Structure formats: C-alpha cells, structure tokens
Amino acid sequence: MPDDSPTVLTGAQALVESLERVGVEVVFGIPGGAILPAYDPLYDSKVRHILVRHEQGAGHAAQGYAMVTGKVGVCMATSGPGATNLVTAIADAYMDSVPIVAITGQVASKSIGTDAFQEADIRGITFPITKHSFLVTDVADIPHAVAAAFHIAATGRPGPVLVDIAKDALSASTEFVWPDELDLPGYHPVSKPHSKQLREAARLITEAKRPVLYVGGGVVKARAFDGLAELVRITRIPVVTTLMARGAFPDSDELNMGMPGMHGSVAAVGALQRSDLLITLGARFDDRVTGRLDSFAPDAKVIHADIDPAEISKNRVADVPIVGDLAEVIAELNSLLRNADIPDYSEWAHYLSGLRAKYVLEPEPLQEELLSPEYVIKRIGEIAGPEATFVAGVGQHQMWAAHLLPHERPTRWLNSGGAGTMGYCVPAAMGAQVGRPGEVVWGIDGDGCFQMTNQELVTCALEGIPIKIAVINNRSLGMVRQWQTLFYGERYSNTNLKTHLVPDFPKLAEAMGAVGLRATSVEDVDRVINEAMAINDRPVVVEFVVHKDAMVWPMVAAGTSNDDIKIARDLAPDWDEEAL
Numbered sequence: 001m002p003d004d005s006p007t008v009l010t011g012a013q014a015l016v017e018s019l020e021r022v023g024v025e026v027v028f029g030i031p032g033g034a035i036l037p038a039y040d041p042l043y044d045s046k047v048r049h050i051l052v053r054h055e056q057g058a059g060h061a062a063q064g065y066a067m068v069t070g071k072v073g074v075c076m077a078t079s080g081p082g083a084t085n086l087v088t089a090i091a092d093a094y095m096d097s098v099p100i101v102a103i104t105g106q107v108a109s110k111s112i113g114t115d116a117f118q119e120a121d122i123r124g125i126t127f128p129i130t131k132h133s134f135l136v137t138d139v140a141d142i143p144h145a146v147a148a149a150f151h152i153a154a155t156g157r158p159g160p161v162l163v164d165i166a167k168d169a170l171s172a173s174t175e176f177v178w179p180d181e182l183d184l185p186g187y188h189p190v191s192k193p194h195s196k197q198l199r200e201a202a203r204l205i206t207e208a209k210r211p212v213l214y215v216g217g218g219v220v221k222a223r224a225f226d227g228l229a230e231l232v233r234i235t236r237i238p239v240v241t242t243l244m245a246r247g248a249f250p251d252s253d254e255l256n257m258g259m260p261g262m263h264g265s266v267a268a269v270g271a272l273q274r275s276d277l278l279i280t281l282g283a284r285f286d287d288r289v290t291g292r293l294d295s296f297a298p299d300a301k302v303i304h305a306d307i308d309p310a311e312i313s314k315n316r317v318a319d320v321p322i323v324g325d326l327a328e329v330i331a332e333l334n335s336l337l338r339n340a341d342i343p344d345y346s347e348w349a350h351y352l353s354g355l356r357a358k359y360v361l362e363p364e365p366l367q368e369e370l371l372s373p374e375y376v377i378k379r380i381g382e383i384a385g386p387e388a389t390f391v392a393g394v395g396q397h398q399m400w401a402a403h404l405l406p407h408e409r410p411t412r413w414l415n416s417g418g419a420g421t422m423g424y425c426v427p428a429a430m431g432a433q434v435g436r437p438g439e440v441v442w443g444i445d446g447d448g449c450f451q452m453t454n455q456e457l458v459t460c461a462l463e464g465i466p467i468k469i470a471v472i473n474n475r476s477l478g479m480v481r482q483w484q485t486l487f488y489g490e491r492y493s494n495t496n497l498k499t500h501l502v503p504d505f506p507k508l509a510e511a512m513g514a515v516g517l518r519a520t521s522v523e524d525v526d527r528v529i530n531e532a533m534a535i536n537d538r539p540v541v542v543e544f545v546v547h548k549d550a551m552v553w554p555m556v557a558a559g560t561s562n563d564d565i566k567i568a569r570d571l572a573p574d575w576d577e578e579a580l
Helices: 011-021 036-042 055-069 087-095 139-154 167-171 195-207 217-221 225-235 266-273 326-337 346-358 373-384 396-404 425-435 447-453 456-463 478-487 505-511 522-533
Strands: 008-010 026-029 048-051 073-077 100-106 132-136 160-166 173-175 211-215 239-241 277-281 301-306 320-323 389-392 441-446 468-473 515-519 540-545
Touching: 008 011, 011 036, 011 139, 011 167, 011 173, 026 055, 036 100, 036 167, 048 456, 055 073, 055 087, 055 100, 055 425, 055 447, 055 456, 087 100, 087 160, 100 139, 100 167, 132 139, 139 160, 139 167, 139 173, 160 167, 195 277, 195 301, 195 320, 195 326, 211 225, 211 266, 217 225, 217 326, 225 326, 239 266, 266 346, 277 326, 301 326, 373 396, 373 441, 373 468, 373 522, 389 396, 389 425, 396 441, 396 478, 425 441, 425 447, 425 456, 425 468, 441 447, 447 468, 505 515, 505 540, 515 522, 522 540
Parallel strands: 026 048, 026 073, 073 100, 100 160, 132 160, 211 239, 211 277, 277 301, 301 320, 389 441, 441 468, 468 540, 515 540
Antiparallel strands: 008 173
C-alpha cells in the first residue's frame, strides 16, 4: 500500500526541496553561519551550487543567468555582511527588471532586533529595491515563501525578490506542504491589454507622418522579438532601440536607427526629436534617453505600452496608455494593423537613413600611436560574430560596445543600464556562460571595472566556465576623465588608475587560473582575439592597451536638450531639415 504519511523535513530540507520544485538548476552563493543549515541538504541536491568569491558576484551571476535563459536567477548568502554584499546586485536587478531570487540566512528569530552577531535587517535595507521580500521565522512558511518569490520575480514586470530565513526556521522540522495555489493579496499584474486603447493606438499610427518605434528593455523581458519584427514589416516604421534593447531588432535592418540618448546615434536622437508619434514599447523615458525632458520630442504624441502601470505617464504624459504584456500588446496591435491603411513613411525613413549613413562611426585603428578602443571593440564583434553573447561593464567601453558590436540577435547583449554598476561585467558574464554552456561569451570591460570583481575569474577557472574578458586598458576611469576634460577644465582629479604600472593584467589572470594575453599594436589585435576564441577550457583575459583620451561621441551633455547633441567637442550635426 502507498505510504500516505506526511513528509517531515527540516526547514533547510524544505528550502532545497522547494528550489527543486520550482525548477532551479543553479545557485550562485557562499555559505556562512546563518545559512549553513541550508548547505547540508544542498550537498545531495541535483541543484548545482557555484561557489563564488564575493556575494556581489553571486548576484550579478544570477542576473546574467536570468538574462540569457529567461528563467529566474538565484543567489544565496548568509546574514549580515553576506546579505549586504548582495545589495548592489539586487539594486541593479531592480533597475533593469531582471528576475532573481536572493535567499539569505538570518540570525535566530529570538535574536532579531538585538544586534546579534552578523545581524542586518536585510529586508528593511532592500525594501526600496525589491519587488517583494519575505522574512521567514516559521519553518512551515518556507515552501509558500519560495513558491511565491519565484512567481513574483517572474511575472508582471520582472524583478528581484528577497527570501530571508531565520536560522532556527532552517533547523526546525515540520510537515512539508507544497502550495497548490498562491494567496498573494494585492498582486494581480495585468497582462492582457485593453482593446479600446489598442484601437486608439492603431488609429494614431495610421494618421502619423513621422512615427518612431521607441523600443525599450521591456520588449526583451517579454521575449516579444518576433512580434516586433512583424510590426516593422507591416508598418515600415523606423525603429530605435535603447541601451537595454540592443539586439531586440537587428542593427543591420535598414529601418533600425540605432541607440538613442546621451551617447546615442545622430539618427536615433533625430528620429525621436523630429517624430510626430512615439510608439513606446517597454521603455520608461529615462533621463539618459530624453535629455532635458521638457524639450524631448516636442511635436510627438505618445503611445506608451508597458507591463508596469507605474511607468506610464511617470515622466512623459501618454496620449494612449496601454498596460499589458508586450508580447500580447504587439500581437494584438499587429492584428489591427495588418489590414489597415498604413501611410507611406518612406520619405521619413529615407531622411533618417541619410543621417545614419552620414554619421556612421568608423574608428581608425590608432589614435596618437596607441590602439583605438573603438577599433578593438569593433574587431571583437566582427571576429566573434552576432551569435556570441556580449556582456559589458560600465563606462566608455559600454557605450562603444553598444554602438559597435553586432547587435543582431536578442538576449545576446547584457549590461547594467539603470544602475550603471561598475564591476557588473565579469560575474554577469560568468552567469551568462553557465546559462549558455558551449557558446561564446565575451565580456567587454574597463580597467577600472575589471578591478572591482575580477576575483570571479577564480570561480570560472575552478568551475570550468570559459568566459573571455577584454580589458580595455586606458589607465583611467575613462568616462569620468571625459567629463573632466569637457566640463572641469582638464583637472584630472583621481581618475588616473596608473594601470600602466600595476597590476599586470595577463599575470593577474594567470594567477587566477585564466589565460592572460595582451595587445599593444594593430597587428596584435586580431591575433589575440583569435587566440582567445580558440581557448574553450578555461577563462581568458585579453588586455588591450589603448589611448587614454579617446572620447565617446555623439554626446548630449547632462541637463541639455537632445537638440544640442554634439558629434565632436565643438561640432554639431547638420540635420539637413530641408530633406524632411
């Protein structure tokens, strides 16, 4: 006869059982006192645990894994400093809508609030940067908390959820009860858009003369790429893809005008500024895109579709607000437009294509006898190809990578957009590689960013995670130096990293179990990239010694209008208004 007796588990066993039930394949983490009970049943679990070298690395790795797989990433840490070391990655995931669950140990429930050893109110600390958080003090609540956390992280607007579990709850025993239904009062994300709003959006599209598809990271999160491609085929409306949406629509398409914003292309910035209709899909009118908000797209009506109702009309009032899942929004919009009388936008598209061709970035290999960072990044993209996954750090190299890499496929571009987290690249690349075993993952990092989290190369070496990291070494905090050049009278206060002296990046890489390479000449560039591409059994670090005074252009200075975009220090583009 079957045994119908209840299954009694410790809280730690219930946690691991719950992770298995929600389909977790990998956890990035570090054990410690408060979370230690969980690591005992994890020893026998089919869930892979990757022992990172810093909890921030665990969080970013969970992000990278989530971005490429579409699944919820998981990181784990102990109480106190273990938990607080996750905060940066949690904040980053919150800003960029990345679904992760952070599981932290907490001191025993009777000690909470007593300033016990390694106690931190991690739930309170992360309250503004999580979708939701749980403090579990009763062992019986663990299965529901885990199931709810994964549901909340993955549904609606994705984001991070914290599950903080007291040590005595992990050690106690109870009957394991898996929730058949989740009782989450107040959490009812809307996925189906309102048909009346969609009809109004379709009407505005058929009346517009200069429409633009303003595509943001929400399209990537919704995996709405096929619908977007069909929308462009139906309407032939020009497209701009934000920093978080690069690859959502292929750069090689004649209607893609590139990335808008502070360091956007002239064509993309011009498209938004001169548009009479913004069809905004999963974008949030971020200040880096809009420039001075009151001067942004002054003649445009706005259709704004987003899964998160809080984003709509937050910065720019929407004429047609649409709340819903972007995949459903775009699919229904396509149905309305297939048989509609779509105007001919070819003259408008031709004008923008002319701007794109006129101001295309074609980097020279050398700048003042040193390698051009733009050339290096472009060659990495050309040799690795559009099937590679590219992960960027934050700064000048991030902007060059956003423009110059081959953004032809969705979910092949990862970077820290909203938070702008230096140190993101190496651990996020590690997570991406775990999510895409056997594929090529390149990290494009700066010498400043790389020194923040490069210890995860040790994790990669020991765990067989063969990421490839390009360190663009300009011996400076490059973006800050650029601002000091332009706005602070070339007073370079504390931006010289002196990385021409220490560290020796190839030797540092070798010490951490990676292969270390260096390029200082044009002849070296292709050789070292190809050498790195041929190594697939361990991580590789390639240092490119580049010119320190290279600048990211175009640029819209902070607080100014997008109309004031510069293509060089004192040079504005020729908009050729008569061609409109």
